[in-house]
Amino acid sequence: MKKIASIIFIGCLSVLFAEVLSGSSQVWYLTFWGIVLTLPLYLAHVVFFLTIAVRMGKTTLPQLYIYGILFGLYESWITKVIWAGYFDRSDPSLGTIFGVGVIEFPSLVFFWHPLMSFILPIIVYQILTGRIIASHQKLLQKSRKKSVIIALLIFALSIFSASGNHYSLTSVNWAVFGTYFLIAIFYTLSKKLSLETVALGKTGFRVVSIYLVLLYIASFVLMLPNRIPTTAFPYITVGLFYALALFLIIKTKKTDTQLVIPDKNMYSIKDLSMYIIALAVLTNLACLLPIKIAQPLLVLSYGLMYLTGIIVFITIISMTILKIKAEKLKGYEYKQ
Numbered sequence: 152m153k154k155i156a157s158i159i160f161i162g163c164l165s166v167l168f169a170e171v172l173s174g175s176s177q178v179w180y181l182t183f184w185g186i187v188l189t190l191p192l193y194l195a196h197v198v199f200f201l202t203i204a205v206r207m208g209k210t211t212l213p214q215l216y217i218y219g220i221l222f223g224l225y226e227s228w229i230t231k232v233i234w235a236g237y238f239d240r241s242d243p244s245l246g247t248i249f250g251v252g253v254i255e256f257p258s259l260v261f262f263w264h265p266l267m268s269f270i271l272p273i274i275v276y277q278i279l280t281g282r283i284i285a286s287h288q289k290l291l292q293k294s295r296k297k298s299v300i301i302a303l304l305i306f307a308l309s310i311f312s313a314s315g316n317h318y319s320l321t322s323v324n325w326a327v328f329g330t331y332f333l334i335a336i337f338y339t340l341s342k343k344l345s346l347e348t349v350a351l352g353k354t355g356f357r358v359v360s361i362y363l364v365l366l367y368i369a370s371f372v373l374m375l376p377n378r379i380p381t382t383a384f385p386y387i388t389v390g391l392f393y394a395l396a397l398f399l400i401i402k403t404k405k406t407d408t409q410l411v412i413p414d415k416n417m418y419s420i421k422d423l424s425m426y427i428i429a430l431a432v433l434t435n436l437a438c439l440l441p442i443k444i445a446q447p448l449l450v451l452s453y454g455l456m457y458l459t460g461i462i463v464f465i466t467i468i469s470m471t472i473l474k475i476k477a478e479k480l481k482g483y484e485y486k487q
Contacts, residue, residue, distance in 0.1 A: 156340035157348045161201075162194025163334045164272035169193055169264070172308040172430075174315010177326040180333060192229070192366065195359050196222050197272060198349055202359075205350040208405035211286045213467045215273065217403075219265025220396045220464075226259050227389045229370040233259055234385050235378035250384030254457060260392065262460025273346065278418060279338055282345035282410040291417040305430050307452035313437035314449050320438050327434060331427070345410050399468070402475045 166189060170176035179185030200218040204210045226233045233256045236243040243252030274290070277283040283291060316322040341348070351359060371379070380386065413419065437445065 153341050153344055154348055156337045157344045158194065158198055159190075160334065160337035160341050161197055161272055161276050161349050162190055163330065163337060164275055165193040165197045165268050166190055167330045167334065168271050169268035171326050171330045172312050173263070173267070174311045174313070177316055177322050178329055179326075180329055191362070192225075193268060195363055195366075196225065197269060198351055199356070199359050199363060200269065201273065201346075201349055202351045202356055205347065205408060207400070208408050209400060209403055210284050210408050211403075211406050212270065212290060213471055214400065214403055214406070215270050216265045216463070216467050217396050217399050217471070219269040220260055220392065222269050223260040223264030224389060224392060225367070226255075226264070227385075228367045229374065231371075231375060231378040233389075234380050235375075247385075249388040250380065250382065250386075251388050257460045257464070258453070258457050260460075261464040262456050266460075266463070275423065276349070277346055278413070278423060279420060280341075280343075280345055281412060283413050283417075284346065285407045285409045285411050288411065288413070288417070291413060293416055293418060293422075301426065302429075303455075305426060306433060307456065309430060309433035309437045310445065310448050310452045312434050313440075314445065316438070318438045318440075318442075318445065320435060323434055323438055324431075327431065347410065395468075399471050399475070403471060404478060 166176070166179065170179060170189060170193070176185060176189055179189050200222055204215060204218055224233075230238075232238070233251050234243075234247075236252060236255060243255055245253040247253060274287065277287065278291070312323055312327065316326060437448075440448070
C-alpha cells in the first residue's frame with residue numbers, strides 16, 4: 152500500500168508542476184480525462200524513467216535532464232504539440248524548423264518536461280521524504296543565487312497558472328489547492344519512504360512499459376489525427392533527439408546513488424512551505440491584474456522559459472559530451 156501511495160504521490164507532484172502550475176489543467180482531479188489520462192500519463196513517465204535511472208545507476212542531475220528530454224518527446228506522439236502547435240492554434244506559433252515548432256519544441260523538450268515534469272518532482276519528493284541522492288546535495292545547498300531563481304520561477308508560475316485559469320480566483324484556487332490536498336494525502340500515506348520506493352520491480356516495470364507503448368500508439372492514431380505530420384522531416388528530427396539522448400545515457404558513467412540525510416544548510420520542508428504560501432499569494436494577485444499588464448508578463452515569462460531551456464540544453468549536452476570524451480581519453484591513457 153505504501154509503495155502504491157508513494158508512486159501516486161510523485162505522480163501528483165509531476166501533474167502539479169507540469170499541468171496545474173502551467174495553467175494547462177484546472178480541476179483535473181474532478182474530470183474523467185484528468186483521472187484516466189493526465190495523472191496516469193505523468194505518473195507512468197516519471198516512474199518509468201526514474202526506474203531506469205536507478206537501475207542503471209545514472210541519477211545525476213545532468214543524466215536526469217537527458218531522461219527528461221525523452222520524457223518531453225511524448226509531445227510528438229500524444230499531443231503532437233511540438234509538430235502542430237498548441238491546441239488553441241492551427242499551426243506552431245512562429246512556424247517550424249526541421250519539421251518541429253520553433254517555439255514549442257525547445258520550450259517543452261528542453262525546459263518544461265525535463266525540469267518541471269521530471270526533475271522538480273523528484274527533487275521535491277526527496278526533500279519531503281528526507282532522503283536525497285548523494286549527487287543532488289550540491290543543488291539543494293541554499294544560496295542567494297538559487298533563492299533568486301526560485302523566486303523568479305514562482306513569479307512565472309503564478310502568471311502561467313492565472314492565465315490558464317482565465318484569471319478566475321475560484322478556478323485557480325480549486326486547481327492548486329485541490330492538487331495540494333491530494334499530494335498531502337499520498338505524502339502522509341507514503342511517509343518514511345525514499346526515492347528508491349518509487350523504482351518499480353520487474354512486473355511493475357513491464358506493466359508501465361506496456362501502458363506507455365499502447366498509449367503512444369493509440370494516441371498517435373486516434374487523438375487529433377489531422378495533426379499527424381505527412382512529411383519525413385519531423386520524424387527525422389525527433390528521431391535524432393531520441394538517438395542523442397539514448398547515446399548520452401549509455402555513454403555516461405554510473406554514479407553514486409546512495410541516499411543521504413540532508414543537512415541544515417539544504418532546502419527543507421519549511422522552505423517548501425514558504426514557497427507554497429508565496430505561490431498561492433502571487434497566483435491570486437496575478438488573477439487581479441489588468442489584462443494589459445498580465446499579458447505582457449505572460450509573454451515575458453514564456454520568453455524567459457524558452458531562452459532558459461535552450462541555454463540549459465546546450466550547457467548540459469556540451470558538458471556531458473566533453474565529460475564522455477575526457478573519460479574516454481583517460482581510459483586510453485590508462486591502457487597505454
